Amino acid sequence: MGDRSVADRLKDFGEVDNGLSPEEAIEEAGRCLQCKKPACVDGCPVNIDIPAFVALIAKGEFLPAAENIRQQNLLPAICGRVCPQETQCEALCILGKKETPIRIGQLERFAADQERAKGLTVPARKTATGKRVAVIGSGPAGIVAAGELAKDGHDVVLYESLHAPGGVLTYGIPSFRLPKDVVKAEIDLILAMGVDLRLNHLVGRTVSYEELEGYDAILLGTGAGLPYFMGIPGENLSGVYSANEFLTRVNLMHAERFPKFDTPVARMSRVVVVGGGNVAMDAARTARRMGAKVTLVYRRREEDLPARAAEVHHAQEEGIEFITCANPVRILGEQAVTGIECIRMQMCNLDESGRPIPEPIDNDTFTLDCDVVIQSIGQGPNPVLVSQIPGLDKGRAGNVVTGDDGSTSHPKIFAAGDVTTGAATVIMAMGGAKQAARSISEMLGSR
Numbered sequence: 219m220g221d222r223s224v225a226d227r228l229k230d231f232g233e234v235d236n237g238l239s240p241e242e243a244i245e246e247a248g249r250c251l252q253c254k255k256p257a258c259v260d261g262c263p264v265n266i267d268i269p270a271f272v273a274l275i276a277k278g279e280f281l282p283a284a285e286n287i288r289q290q291n292l293l294p295a296i297c298g299r300v301c302p303q304e305t306q307c308e309a310l311c312i313l314g315k316k317e318t319p320i321r322i323g324q325l326e327r328f329a330a331d332q333e334r335a336k337g338l339t340v341p342a343r344k345t346a347t348g349k350r351v352a353v354i355g356s357g358p359a360g361i362v363a364a365g366e367l368a369k370d371g372h373d374v375v376l377y378e379s380l381h382a383p384g385g386v387l388t389y390g391i392p393s394f395r396l397p398k399d400v401v402k403a404e405i406d407l408i409l410a411m412g413v414d415l416r417l418n419h420l421v422g423r424t425v426s427y428e429e430l431e432g433y434d435a436i437l438l439g440t441g442a443g444l445p446y447f448m449g450i451p452g453e454n455l456s457g458v459y460s461a462n463e464f465l466t467r468v469n470l471m472h473a474e475r476f477p478k479f480d481t482p483v484a485r486m487s488r489v490v491v492v493g494g495g496n497v498a499m500d501a502a503r504t505a506r507r508m509g510a511k512v513t514l515v516y517r518r519r520e521e522d523l524p525a526r527a528a529e530v531h532h533a534q535e536e537g538i539e540f541i542t543c544a545n546p547v548r549i550l551g552e553q554a555v556t557g558i559e560c561i562r563m564q565m566c567n568l569d570e571s572g573r574p575i576p577e578p579i580d581n582d583t584f585t586l587d588c589d590v591v592i593q594s595i596g597q598g599p600n601p602v603l604v605s606q607i608p609g610l611d612k613g614r615a616g617n618v619v620t621g622d623d624g625s626t627s628h629p630k631i632f633a634a635g636d637v638t639t640g641a642a643t644v645i646m647a648m649g650g651a652k653q654a655a656r657s658i659s660e661m662l663g664s665r
């Protein structure tokens with residue numbers, strides 16, 4: 219059914235992509251060759267049986283298709299919307315060699331939306347084991363691990379520092395890409411398996427690490443919510459945000475509806491977003507919906523933008539100006555931001571991975587007037603809890619080091635998601651969480 223028109227979608231935070239109609243879904247699914255050795259499945263980090271569910275959609279059997287997906291994926295409506303399918307399952311679809319690959323993500327979303335409209339069924343649990351597991355963090359890693367552990371019959375307590383579950387799904391990804399009612403429905407289904415969710419519990423501060431010692435196992439899913447800053451003059455001025463803070467203020471605290479809700483953001487008429495990833499696109503498109511003129515400054519070339527092509531396309535359609543080969547050197551203003559000074563960059567050499575290394579061109583600077591600067595140059599593992607656990611091995615970036623099975627250097631502690639990999643993807647976090655949950659159940663003797 220395509221995207222909403224630009225004029226229409228800039229009026230609100232409603233979803234941009236309308237998804238497929240039943241007729242479109244059946245037609246799209248009918249293109250699948252039903253390969254004997256389906257490459258697409260290898261491209262899916264949770265190994266959904268893609269040909270099987272696509273075949274069911276082609277026959278009009280939408281609910282069985284959704285049930286089939288759910289065997290491997292507890293968050294199908296979310297993944298159908300936000301997974302980078304073009305570099306995963308769809309990248310390996312054999313049809314992509316000659317024509318467009320099957321739109322696997324759209325079909326997954328379609329089946330999950332059909333199922334949700336009819337009412338979701340709570341997955342069954344195995345016999346209670348009497349074992350207690352603490353899961354810290356309720357993003358995709360924590361929520362999926364909690365669901366898998368509850369299915370295996372354990373008593374699961376899920377600690378979340380914020381006042382709502384979901385991690386980045388709730389506070390980071392804007393509702394025009396991922397509607398909050400979709401997130402809520404999939405999380406509620408997992409909680410309905412008997413997971414004991416404790417909101418407003420910051421483990422390591424309001425709950426001490428020592429208080430977790432009575433649990434039989436602990437799973438860390440605390441994410442990568444520590445924003446990096448550029449370290450340039452002017453970063454302490456009023457009107458400078460990390461993308462994380464800005465998006466949390468809007469997505470979770472509804473700053474766009476201030477003063478009806480009591481969290482504001484600075485007055486924004488001209489916004490500069492620094493960065494070129496998906497998070498930068500989300501921040502820019504959010505600021506645009508709040509009425510600002512938005513410029514995105516990225517230090518490499520347009521073809522090097524790390525964001526998904528679809529996000530770049532949507533941002534450009536929505537009138538966001540892109541300035542590439544430029545990098546901020548100073549944020550201007552007395553108390554509040556009045557502008558940003560940037561320097562032009564040139565790409566003379568390549569790094570080991572073949573990416574150009576941006577180098578400043580001496581004295582080639584320019585200034586942009588703005589009242590808000592949003593920095594989106596990456597983020598690292600959340601240190602609050604992991605820095606307090608004695609003997610826990612960590613990598614150079616502060617990430618928790620795990621084996622392939624999710625185990626850490628501490629015998630009772632497992633970890634999954636961005637806290638282990640650094641900022642990655644929803645489905646990578648979910649894949650790690652499933653594996654770590656399996657390892658915990660094996661350790662507790664219930665597999």
Ligand code: FAD
Pocket residue numbers: 300301302354355356357358359360377378379380383384385386387390391419420421422439440441442443465496497500600602603634635636637641642643644645647
């Ligand atoms: P998180 O989602 O970060 O969840 C961690 C949770 O732990 C948070 O709720 C946090 O409050 C909680 N927590 C942290 N410390 C504690 C503590 N001490 N006690 C209690 N709770 C704690 N990926 C995609 O695949 N597609 C996308 O389109 C996409 N878009 C993105 C857009 C944005 C703006 C951002 C920021 C990320 C995006 N990502 C996307 C990346 C993806 O969201 C993450 O890789 C994924 O959410 C990681 O899941 P997680 O569970 O490890 O961490």
Ligand code: SF4
Pocket residue numbers: 249250251252253256257258259268269272310311312313319320322
């Ligand atoms: Fe169908 Fe493509 Fe998977 Fe083959 S690779 S089974 S055509 S989705």
